[in-house]
């Protein structure tokens with residue numbers, strides 16, 4: 001019997017919460033921890049299609065790091081961004097040898113270096129190009145193609161229903177909707193009503209995203225919109241237990257220590273010594289809810305040996 005909550009074409013998804021792709025955060029170590037705690041899908045950090053198609057070995061090594069995943073992370077989607085449909089297609093085709101389960105197209109990045117050149121949220125201004133991207137990729141790729149979008153460029157040009165229909169009509173398999181405009185960036189309030197409208201307008205699965213901060217928000221967002229799953233970004237950093245639907249305050253000290261050790265050891269295995277440096281931003285979030293002396297926090301952020309870091313955390317973490 002298929003016990004999945006929903007499927008993306010033939011990919012069954014076994015849960016209704018998903019870690020959001022986050023540049024600088026959703027690397028293999030963090031994704032795999034979240035996946036083990038209940039995130040139903042792994043989306044990679046976004047990858048520039050230009051980097052994939054150029055034949056520069058150093059650049060390709062960086063790309064390979066961004067799309068590396070553990071087998072237990074499946075289903076895995078590689079997220080790509082670009083403004084050029086043919087280059088996106090070429091990049092996706094090249095990445096097929098790494099066997100992703102789906103390809104996700106970024107229609108939401110608000111960063112000026114991306115949206116300013118018509119990629120990410122910049123594509124929302126050229127819906128005909130979104131149609132071309134989905135037409136071309138769904139015709140040629142052996143895996144489903146999904147989109148992660150915002151509501152529009154700004155409040156004067158909200159075109160989420162048009163974009164959602166375009167993605168669906170051109171073969172898109174799933175839509176994640178971050179319910180903000182590009183102009184809003186990460187501020188203001190996410191418009192959940194817009195997610196509800198998208199759910200009404202399309203028949204492909206919709207994943208709602210934006211302003212999920214606590215466990216209760218997951219079901220609130222689902223009930224308010226009818227979306228199939230909920231995507232969680234910032235609130236999952238330092239709190240992957242949100243995917244288990246456990247409130248952060250209820251996570252026992254031993255479990256916090258277990259996950260810190262696991263996450264850090266994966267980070268070291270994957271990135272080498274630099275893994276500790278990359279782990280620091282996660283560490284500060286894991287530890288943010290504890291009363292620690294400011295000097296101790298500072299020490300933890302500059303410590304150079306992983307064993308010393310863990311020893312100090314174990315000594316000082318009190319319920």
Ligand SMILES: Cc1cc2nc3c(=O)[nH]c(=O)nc-3n(C[C@H](O)[C@H](O)[C@H](O)COP(=O)(O)O)c2cc1C
Pocket residue numbers: 020021022023024025044045046079106108109148178186209210211212231232233234235
């Ligand atoms: C540091 C950071 C990096 C992000 N990188 C990406 C990315 O690579 N691709 C993407 O589609 N969205 C990216 N986002 C947006 C998130 O996926 C998500 O849509 C947004 O943070 C709203 O969800 P939240 O309120 O749960 O954080 C990023 C967000 C943050 C904060």
